[in-house]
Amino acid sequence: VKSEAAAMRSKPNILITGTPGTGKTTTSSALAEATHLRHINIGDLVKDKKLHDGWDEELQCFIINEDLVCDELEDIMEEGGNIVDYHGCDFFPERWFDRVVVLQTENSVLYDRLVQRGYAGAKLRNNIECEIFQELLEEAKESYKEEIVVAMKSNTVEDMNKNVTVITQWVSSWVSAT
Numbered sequence: 820v821k822s823e824a825a826a827m828r829s830k831p832n833i834l835i836t837g838t839p840g841t842g843k844t845t846t847s848s849a850l851a852e853a854t855h856l857r858h859i860n861i862g863d864l865v866k867d868k869k870l871h872d873g874w875d876e877e878l879q880c881f882i883i884n885e886d887l888v889c890d891e892l893e894d895i896m897e898e899g900g901n902i903v904d905y906h907g908c909d910f911f912p913e914r915w916f917d918r919v920v921v922l923q924t925e926n927s928v929l930y931d932r933l934v935q936r937g938y939a940g941a942k943l944r945n946n947i948e949c950e951i952f953q954e955l956l957e958e959a960k961e962s963y964k965e966e967i968v969v970a971m972k973s974n975t976v977e978d979m980n981k982n983v984t985v986i987t988q989w990v991s992s993w994v995s996a997t
């Protein structure tokens with residue numbers, strides 16, 4: 820049974836979250852191709868539309884302005900058919916999402932991916948700790964109904980292909996459900 824907000828949209832909204840490096844952007848982009856839903860990369864949106872309060876020198880990232888992000892997305896989320904990709908999930912309105920996917924990667928695999936990306940020092944350590952303590956899964960479970968939150972392993976390309984297939988099937992059944 821769909822919620823009142825969900826009944827207003829003909830296509831679902833999906834949140835793809837997880838620690839940086841777990842494969843959110845790669846997965847979301849493959850999923851957008853398979854489902855023809857719209858991929859919204861929050862990091863890029865924040866940068867392009869300047870939805871931030873400046874640059875954090877220590878963490879080497881923009882300081883996201885969560886209110887501006889939510890205002891920017893309200894209409895499009897109400898319309899439905901979005902795949903939102905971000906390493907946080909507790910500031911979006913709960914009613915926006917029909918599915919919340921938390922990608923998870925083994926520490927050694929994630930470590931190599933983040934080093935490859937140029938992460939070092941505190942930034943590297945913080946992200947590995949974030950994954951060890953399953954912080955995004957906890958945050959997702961605290962922010963959304965448990966039955967819409969799913970954890971998916973994202974260690975290999977096979978994992979990713981399988982995740983895209985499973986979510987694509989879920990989208991089809993959501994769309995055809997009355």
Ligand code: DAT
Nearest residue numbers: 839840841842843844845973974975976979
């Ligand atoms: P995120 O958006 O979560 O930060 P990403 O999609 O940019 O992650 O992926 C980071 C790097 O890891 C990128 O080079 C692609 C690779 N990668 C992601 N998921 C993977 C997977 N399941 N198997 C193999 N490589 C993966």
